[in-house]
Amino acid sequence: MIDIFTTGGTIDKVYFDALSEFQIGPTTLSQILTDNGVHAAHRVTELLRKDSLDMDDADRQIIYDAVAASDAAHILITHGTDTMVQTGRLLSQISGKTIVMTGAMQPFRVRGSDAEFNVGFALAAVQTLPAGVYVAMNGMIFDPVRAEKDRAGSRFVVRD
Amino acid sequence: MIDIFTTGGTIDKVYFDALSEFQIGPTTLSQILTDNGVHAAHRVTELLRKDSLDMDDADRQIIYDAVAASDAAHILITHGTDTMVQTGRLLSQISGKTIVMTGAMQPFRVRGSDAEFNVGFALAAVQTLPAGVYVAMNGMIFDPVRAEKDRAGSRFVVRD
Amino acid sequence: MIDIFTTGGTIDKVYFDALSEFQIGPTTLSQILTDNGVHAAHRVTELLRKDSLDMDDADRQIIYDAVAASDAAHILITHGTDTMVQTGRLLSQISGKTIVMTGAMQPFRVRGSDAEFNVGFALAAVQTLPAGVYVAMNGMIFDPVRAEKDRAGSRFVVRD
Amino acid sequence: MIDIFTTGGTIDKVYFDALSEFQIGPTTLSQILTDNGVHAAHRVTELLRKDSLDMDDADRQIIYDAVAASDAAHILITHGTDTMVQTGRLLSQISGKTIVMTGAMQPFRVRGSDAEFNVGFALAAVQTLPAGVYVAMNGMIFDPVRAEKDRAGSRFVVRD
Numbered sequence: 001m002i003d004i005f006t007t008g009g010t011i012d013k014v015y016f017d018a019l020s021e022f023q024i025g026p027t028t029l030s031q032i033l034t035d036n037g038v039h040a041a042h043r044v045t046e047l048l049r050k051d052s053l054d055m056d057d058a059d060r061q062i063i064y065d066a067v068a069a070s071d072a073a074h075i076l077i078t079h080g081t082d083t084m085v086q087t088g089r090l091l092s093q094i095s096g097k098t099i100v101m102t103g104a105m106q107p108f109r110v111r112g113s114d115a116e117f118n119v120g121f122a123l124a125a126v127q128t129l130p131a132g133v134y135v136a137m138n139g140m141i142f143d144p145v146r147a148e149k150d151r152a153g154s155r156f157v158v159r160d
Numbered sequence: 161m162i163d164i165f166t167t168g169g170t171i172d173k174v175y176f177d178a179l180s181e182f183q184i185g186p187t188t189l190s191q192i193l194t195d196n197g198v199h200a201a202h203r204v205t206e207l208l209r210k211d212s213l214d215m216d217d218a219d220r221q222i223i224y225d226a227v228a229a230s231d232a233a234h235i236l237i238t239h240g241t242d243t244m245v246q247t248g249r250l251l252s253q254i255s256g257k258t259i260v261m262t263g264a265m266q267p268f269r270v271r272g273s274d275a276e277f278n279v280g281f282a283l284a285a286v287q288t289l290p291a292g293v294y295v296a297m298n299g300m301i302f303d304p305v306r307a308e309k310d311r312a313g314s315r316f317v318v319r320d
Numbered sequence: 321m322i323d324i325f326t327t328g329g330t331i332d333k334v335y336f337d338a339l340s341e342f343q344i345g346p347t348t349l350s351q352i353l354t355d356n357g358v359h360a361a362h363r364v365t366e367l368l369r370k371d372s373l374d375m376d377d378a379d380r381q382i383i384y385d386a387v388a389a390s391d392a393a394h395i396l397i398t399h400g401t402d403t404m405v406q407t408g409r410l411l412s413q414i415s416g417k418t419i420v421m422t423g424a425m426q427p428f429r430v431r432g433s434d435a436e437f438n439v440g441f442a443l444a445a446v447q448t449l450p451a452g453v454y455v456a457m458n459g460m461i462f463d464p465v466r467a468e469k470d471r472a473g474s475r476f477v478v479r480d
Numbered sequence: 481m482i483d484i485f486t487t488g489g490t491i492d493k494v495y496f497d498a499l500s501e502f503q504i505g506p507t508t509l510s511q512i513l514t515d516n517g518v519h520a521a522h523r524v525t526e527l528l529r530k531d532s533l534d535m536d537d538a539d540r541q542i543i544y545d546a547v548a549a550s551d552a553a554h555i556l557i558t559h560g561t562d563t564m565v566q567t568g569r570l571l572s573q574i575s576g577k578t579i580v581m582t583g584a585m586q587p588f589r590v591r592g593s594d595a596e597f598n599v600g601f602a603l604a605a606v607q608t609l610p611a612g613v614y615v616a617m618n619g620m621i622f623d624p625v626r627a628e629k630d631r632a633g634s635r636f637v638v639r640d
Binding site: 081 | 560
């Protein structure tokens with residue numbers, strides 16, 4: 001069983017015409033998994049609908065508590081990319097679980113989005129990596145302690 | 161370095177209006193990796209453009225030889241789904257490499273295709289699994305000796 | 321009221337994994353109209369599911385009879401592009417109706433398909449043109465008597 | 481010759497990851513016309529990149545002046561939907577030209593967008609309607625004097 005927690009972020013942004021703006025909508029994770037014929041046992045829980053720039057300590061505690069309380073050994077978290085590594089560092093205090101974080105640079109709803117690729121990438125990583133916390137982005141697996149987002153380059157890199 | 165070999169299959173089918181039919185076109189793998197912002201070191205080589213139902217022993221030998229000759233320890237192969245497990249069983253004779261096979265039930269060019277998800281999934285699997293041969297489909301990792309395609313269900317299953 | 325008749329053609333081709341081939345599926349016209357928020361009064365009737373290269377005189381008679389029997393003055397027909405002009409010439413015998421034919425060079429299900437654009441184009445043409453038969457393709461309105469498909473160029477042209 | 485003027489609006493909104501928000505990007509009109517194999521003679525000019533809620537009298541004057549100065553009898557304008565009818569009413573003072581306005585409820589870049597359908601619809605309308613100003617949305621042709629946007633319904637309607 002893979003426990004999937006969604007917290008918002010770009011991956012779930014939707015354009016609302018009546019508001020003339022994009023906002024985070026209901027999570028698209030279940031649709032991504034269904035559309036792609038995933039048969040691995042999993043359950044999806046929507047924890048938050050936040051842009052990660054707007055997350056505070058209370059939000060991160062909600063994520064921490066959900067992961068800590070899960071009876072699953074494999075945890076996949078979708079999260080805004082801007083503060084993904086901060087949340088990842090907090091989750092490092094949890095032992096005995098493989099925790100993989102991913103997100104997207106473009107919303108799932110946008111043509112050419114990296115959402116499906118990244119969720120596929122993270123879903124393999126969470127089933128194969130040893131216990132620990134990982135950021136799975138750009139086709140690479142990062143240690144959140146050493147990773148950071150390069151906003152100008154729209155990618156994650158290893159910090160110097 | 162990840163060595164990616166493409167062999168054709170549904171993932172690379174394209175509609176040619178002048179022929180009024182779909183055929184396997186140039187591989188879309190490089191486009192998938194670029195579109196999804198992949199920064200893992202890799203190289204893509206197109207070995208074949210075959211529907212896997214049309215592959216014969218000579219075709220599988222071409223794949224075998226390319227994998228055996230590669231200096232990379234991580235090998236990703238895109239392949240038609242219908243005979244993916246047969247090729248996988250042949251490749252099992254190669255030791256010391258992590259070989260992951262994937263493909264798609266719907267062409268990359270078709271809306272809602274599982275191609276990007278599956279390539280993402282396979283790209284994580286090939287970086288994280290120990291040496292051996294694996295079929296990475298439906299969000300699951302299969303041993304080709306024990307897997308088979310359920311055509312009616314459009315999915316891979318473990319044989320009884 | 322706009323009467324929409326579908327006859328098959330590339331626009332409605334779908335990839336069937338279990339058959340490893342593309343075939344004409346149920347018409348996508350209603351989905352195209354719904355997805356694009358069309359509020360013009362219309363009704364969709366599926367007459368045939370044929371590649372237009374496979375249409376014979378009996379098939380064209382079915383289309384002719386349906387158009388002749390319609391009580392609507394505005395008729396939109398989706399049709400394979402290869403013999404669209406032949407069917408159009410037959411329909412020229414029907415007077416008092418605006419009959420617009422369209423189709424697609426790439427199936428609606430394929431990314432980047434011209435299906436939605438062409439149906440939108442034809443839907444305006446059928447509401448605004450005087451009685452007669454027209455081929456609405458490539459952002460242009462053709463007289464079927466003088467038009468032909470340039471297969472190599474994947475477009476319609478006026479014959480010399 | 482069809483003169484196409486773009487002014488911004490939802491149709492051209494793009495997600496900028498580095499800003500964590502959607503903004504109006506370079507116009508997508510030329511891409512839409514190329515992707516859909518349009519061979520009607522046209523020229524595309526980007527006049528503005530504005531959300532139509534942010535347009536003021538000076539902006540509308542820019543549009544008015546461009547249309548008035550055009551030597552083409554057929555003018556297509558892409559425009560945000562929220563104040564499309566206001567601009568249309570101003571343009572009604574220009575005689576002797578067929579002026580068709582369209583836009584989209586979802587950005588072209590978003591899957592399932594109505595952008596391509598609407599541009600196709602408008603491109604036929606501008607070639608077939610008599611001189612006048614028209615709003616071409618929802619598969620219907622509206623008189624801007626009598627039309628309004630129903631924001632809650634995400635569609636245009638005729639005012640009571």
